[in-house]
Amino acid sequence: MSESLVPFPAVPGVGTTLEALITAGTRGAPGATGEFASLINSIALAVRIIHNRVRAAGLAGMLGYTGETNVQGEEVQKLDVIANDILCAVLEKSGRCAMVASEELDEARVTSETGKYLVAFDPLDGSSNIDVNISIGTIFCVLRAQSISGHLAEGFIQPGTKIVAAGYSVYGSSTSLVLSTGHGVHGFTLDPGVGEFFLSHPNIRCPERGNTYSINEGNWARWDDPVKKWAAWIKGEDKALGLPYGHRYVGSLVADAHRTLLKGGIFAYPADKKSPGGKLRLLYEANPMAFLFEQAGGAATNGVDRILDLIPKGLHDRTPLVIGSRHDVATFRQFALRER
Numbered sequence: 356m357s358e359s360l361v362p363f364p365a366v367p368g369v370g371t372t373l374e375a376l377i378t379a380g381t382r383g384a385p386g387a388t389g390e391f392a393s394l395i396n397s398i399a400l401a402v403r404i405i406h407n408r409v410r411a412a413g414l415a416g417m418l419g420y421t422g423e424t425n426v427q428g429e430e431v432q433k434l435d436v437i438a439n440d441i442l443c444a445v446l447e448k449s450g451r452c453a454m455v456a457s458e459e460l461d462e463a464r465v466t467s468e469t470g471k472y473l474v475a476f477d478p479l480d481g482s483s484n485i486d487v488n489i490s491i492g493t494i495f496c497v498l499r500a501q502s503i504s505g506h507l508a509e510g511f512i513q514p515g516t517k518i519v520a521a522g523y524s525v526y527g528s529s530t531s532l533v534l535s536t537g538h539g540v541h542g543f544t545l546d547p548g549v550g551e552f553f554l555s556h557p558n559i560r561c562p563e564r565g566n567t568y569s570i571n572e573g574n575w576a577r578w579d580d581p582v583k584k585w586a587a588w589i590k591g592e593d594k595a596l597g598l599p600y601g602h603r604y605v606g607s608l609v610a611d612a613h614r615t616l617l618k619g620g621i622f623a624y625p626a627d628k629k630s631p632g633g634k635l636r637l638l639y640e641a642n643p644m645a646f647l648f649e650q651a652g653g654a655a656t657n658g659v660d661r662i663l664d665l666i667p668k669g670l671h672d673r674t675p676l677v678i679g680s681r682h683d684v685a686t687f688r689q690f691a692l693r694e695r
């Protein structure tokens with residue numbers, strides 16, 4: 356039987372480390388061999404190393420572009436490449452990860468012949484914010500390794516319902532790691548002096564309804580009518596309905612999602628005339644976020660359909676993404692359905 360985590364202790368003690376909780380969580384789980392715990396701890400190690408490089412980037416000449424473009428046709432920044440190399444190297448050394456898929460890799464890459472898991476990641480999300488010292492992060496999800504028709508890489512081409520763990524880090528005013536292994540969502544904050552993630556936000560719940568909306572308003576002219584009508588509605592004046600909502604938009608998914616997860620409200624990156632299939636990537640941006648929001652009691656759709664039910668066709672598929680409080684995501688859906 357495959358191992359899985361059991362729920363974290365309900366009232367974790369002060370000074371509880373991520374490593375201790377993950378290890379305690381897998382101990383006694385049916386079929387547990389420690390491999391899952393070891394994989395998650397390796398990802399946390401990679402995040403700590405990336406944190407270290409991000410903090411030193413300005414001093415160490417790591418800011419700027421490499422001059423190359425990635426598979427998405429976007430300019431690759433030096434820290435993107437560094438973060439990708441760190442995750443690949445740490446996961447390879449762990450021996451627990453059979454293959455990785457990354458925003459920075461055209462194809463999935465084999466990392467271990469014996470690994471039981473697949474890891475998909477965006478090594479440094481929000482990279483256009485790197486040079487201006489705005490929060491960026493790492494997003495990842497873990498699937499069980501399985502070869503489909505003899506192709507291990509096809510194992511990534513599964514709906515998000517197959518995810519066994521997902522998380523993201525935010526390199527912001529502090530470095531945090533938000534993680535779910537399918538038993539709720541827990542937030543950890545890095546103590547940089549000690550080099551450990553400590554549990555700081557146990558059992559995160561996304562409020563049923565919020566008062567903030569997050570969308571790139573500069574795309575207004577490119578939106579379809581339902582999105583325009585929703586955006587006009589949410590900033591309209593209606594005291595009885597709790598309107599208008601305030602507007603917040605960082606432009607790093609990790610930062611906008613983190614605020615929305617903790618405080619409630621809605622983040623939307625809908626399809627538009629420039630990106631008819633949406634801008635964000637399904638496997639390593641939308642799916643991990645959808646898994647976390649659902650685990651925290653929130654919701655995640657492409658405007659209408661549940662993100663975790665979408666069947667990817669390729670590693671770098673894009674999707675519209677609407678995540679947040681259940682009430683707010685449902686209201687967006689009503690606008691989207693009205694004009695179908």
Ligand code: AFP
Nearest residue numbers: 480481482483484571606607608609
């Ligand atoms: P970059 O990595 O190019 O900065 O893109 C960030 C991102 O993928 C995601 O983190 C943001 O939510 C979204 O794109 C912002 O896109 P806009 O700049 O088009 O609003």
